[in-house]
Amino acid sequence: MLTETIVEDAGWQALDIASLAETAATSTLRHLGLDPARYEIAVLACDDDRIAALNADFRGKPQPTNVLSWPAFDLGSDRPGGAPEEVPPGTEEEPETLGDIAIALNTCLREASVAGKRPEEHVTHLIVHGVLHLLGYDHISDVDATLMERNEVAILGKLGLPDPYIEMTGPQAL
Numbered sequence: 001m002l003t004e005t006i007v008e009d010a011g012w013q014a015l016d017i018a019s020l021a022e023t024a025a026t027s028t029l030r031h032l033g034l035d036p037a038r039y040e041i042a043v044l045a046c047d048d049d050r051i052a053a054l055n056a057d058f059r060g061k062p063q064p065t066n067v068l069s070w071p072a073f074d075l076g077s078d079r080p081g082g083a084p085e086e087v088p089p090g091t092e093e094e095p096e097t098l099g100d101i102a103i104a105l106n107t108c109l110r111e112a113s114v115a116g117k118r119p120e121e122h123v124t125h126l127i128v129h130g131v132l133h134l135l136g137y138d139h140i141s142d143v144d145a146t147l148m149e150r151n152e153v154a155i156l157g158k159l160g161l162p163d164p165y166i167e168m169t170g171p172q173a174l
Helices: 010-015 017-031 048-059 105-115 119-134 142-158
Strands: 003-007 039-046 067-071 096-104
Touching: 003 010, 003 017, 010 017, 010 105, 010 119, 017 039, 017 119, 017 142, 039 048, 039 119, 048 067, 048 096, 048 105, 067 119, 096 105, 096 119, 105 119, 119 142
Parallel strands: 003 039, 039 096
Antiparallel strands: 067 096
């Protein structure tokens, strides 16, 4: 398995976070031409208090956020809008660790509700987003954000999920 999910908030069990994380991470790597069997990612499924503490410790922002990621490698591109550097190759026998992701249940559920999206779709999007960060993608500049969003939309589309950047309203949003 590509992902190892540590569940700290039992509320995540209702969403089957381990399955969502595995599917999202596997789809992301495959989309980018990487073999998921050669890599590992740790996912912490926590609550808002835990992610607020992590956000304070690592980003100096003592408030909850939806997802955080800690890449094992600095793969960021020096070229605006450019693809990140090549990922170190792992093997099936000795998979390479790509990094860690933390995701907060309360924030995810609240954001999904406000956006009129199913929680599973929103969580899948956030895991894809976190994995892209582990692989060197970012959204600091508009050009980089566009590249990252295009990848997210393509990956989610392959999973049969809607574009997360299109606001949903009306009956289909329920």
